[in-house]
Amino acid sequence: MRLRTALDSSKDYVLLEDVLDMLPKILVEGRQNIYNIAAGQDITHREIVTALGCGVDVVPNAPRVTFPSISIARLKQEFNYMPSAVLPVIAAATLSRQTSPI
Numbered sequence: 001m002r003l004r005t006a007l008d009s010s011k012d013y014v015l016l017e018d019v020l021d022m023l024p025k026i027l028v029e030g031r032q033n034i035y036n037i038a039a040g041q042d043i044t045h046r047e048i049v050t051a052l053g054c055g056v057d058v059v060p061n062a063p064r065v066t067f068p069s070i071s072i073a074r075l076k077q078e079f080n081y082m083p084s085a086v087l088p089v090i091a092a093a094t095l096s097r098q099t100s101p102i
Contacts (some may be wrong), residue, residue: 002057003045004088006064010042025079032074038071039083052091 003009019037024033049056075081 001048001049001052001054002059002060003049005045006062007046007056008044008057009065010044011065011067012038012041012070013043013048013076013086015086015089018083022075022079023047029079031078035074036072037069037075038068038070038072039086042066042069043086047087048090051087052094053059053091054094078079 014037018039022035022037026037072081072083
């Protein structure tokens, strides 16, 4: 894998399953006009690469890119939202690909 941003770059990654679970709930039961569907915590590129278990090459002088934190307080309050942990899902999917027959 080749990265054009530094390993300590980060952003909030959310599982698609969490998004798909929340959208109909917001549509039917939501009391607000705007919601942030996110995990509520940033993950670094280093953490993702580690979970993937792959080699990485970072371009020289790659910039560190970070995004502002995303508040999921509204989802937690209205829907008791508890986002799934992203890194274990990545690691498990990587492991299952490595052990599945071709």
